[in-house]
Amino acid sequence: MTDVLEVLEPATERLLQEVPRVGVAEVDAAVARAKAAYPGWRAVAPADRARLLRRVVEAMEGAWEELALLEARNAGKPIASARGEIGMAIETFRYFAGAPERPFGETIPVAGGMAFTVREPLGVVGLITPWNFPLAIACWKMAPALAAGNTVVLKPAELTPLTALRFASLALEAGLPEGVVNVVVGPGRTCGQRLVEHPDVAKIAFTGSTAVGVSIAAGAAATIKRVTLELGGKSANVVFADADVEAAARAAPGAVFDNAGQDCCARSRILVERSAVDEFLSHLEGAVRAIRVGDPLDAATEMGPLISAAQRDSVASFVDGDAEVAIRGSVPDGPGFWFPPTVLWPVPLDHRAVVDEIFGPVAVIVPFDGEADAIRIANDTIYGLSGSVWTRDGAKGLRVARALESGNLSINSNSSVRVTTPFGGFKQSGYGRELGPHATDAYTEVKTIFYNTEGN
Ligand code: NAP
């Protein structure tokens, strides 16, 4: 069954593009194409595979502005951010283009011969991705998967399928063989689910909500599929009184309101040492009010709308009157799924806004008393994706970063993701790591080979 998906522009609520929406039969056909292409792709000599991936880099560079505009309009993100994200997607392919030529295995001394390991590709890999960083997250998965010799079937989120579709055509133009990259646009509960169940899919790499991650892990168990999961977060931004409190406060909005808060790394719990709360809030207020919310295509815009009416309503439900609104930014009049940058304080510690992932521009302030208290509160969550520690005491910064149960920490900075460093979660933020020097490991199987040199 093929019908039509209406892809919207969240800043205007208008139709952006119609694309064919597929069902389970087309997922099966895409898996069959990927399976047919796999032996040829895996047999491509390492240097040739690297060369083809570098051609993908060039094709993406040629389409950079086009991809950025598509992403900005479809995901409602500021054009400046969209350009940066497409740049990161390109960097990801550039980084992993070298992977086919890097050594993988080990030799191990054994009696009677030689034992060594090789890394084999898995086969067909299913990629299921969200709408918040559509092409960047897809490339974090595609680049290492393809570099390691797998073929892929990508199911982007229905809300934002346009850059993935354009990528598929660019990859073909760049010379990747037919069937190596396949994109299926359809609902998660049917098409995504089919990828999870399909016997010819060897692995699922997923980014999205923890609830869907649970269903994917459970579904994948039936065929012992390999699974990596990048899920939600409720990260802490821990500001000690001995920090440069003004710098921490001025940086805090970027750490939670970038991408309108629709970021799994959002530092949405701002933990401030009690004696510094007033100073922190005084600087934070100016920084939040200065955020330019508006037309994603205006180069000066810093924050766009939320992705959908449903997401806006879900975010709004967290601001329920049981917590005080200490700071609220402004939004444009007229159509668009807008929500103002909002800081809640004071707020009860058991309030949903403190406990649950909001995935929108809402932050809470939580005071603490000393190092042990900061660590206890920061770790009091089911999640563990990122976090920051602000202090002028370097040893304390490192101690706290080591103590936080989280995959990505930064000290006196809010940076989370870099192409060259591993990224992923502790606890219910998922398992597996993307990016960085070992990311291809998650798209390979280790094989041990023993060669008998002594005869029988
Ligand atoms: P989601 O439901 O987890 O969607 C992520 C991807 O999974 C989409 O491609 C979706 O397809 C697909 N999917 C949905 N149900 C599936 C199923 N049963 N089997 C296989 N695939 C399935 O996330 P969302 O609904 O877009 O957002 C909901 C919440 O998830 C957010 O509010 C946020 O808390 C969290 N989230 C986290 C991240 C992150 O980066 N960690 C990203 C996005 C969302 P369709 O949407 O096309 O149906």
Ligand code: MG
């Ligand atoms: Mg969903």
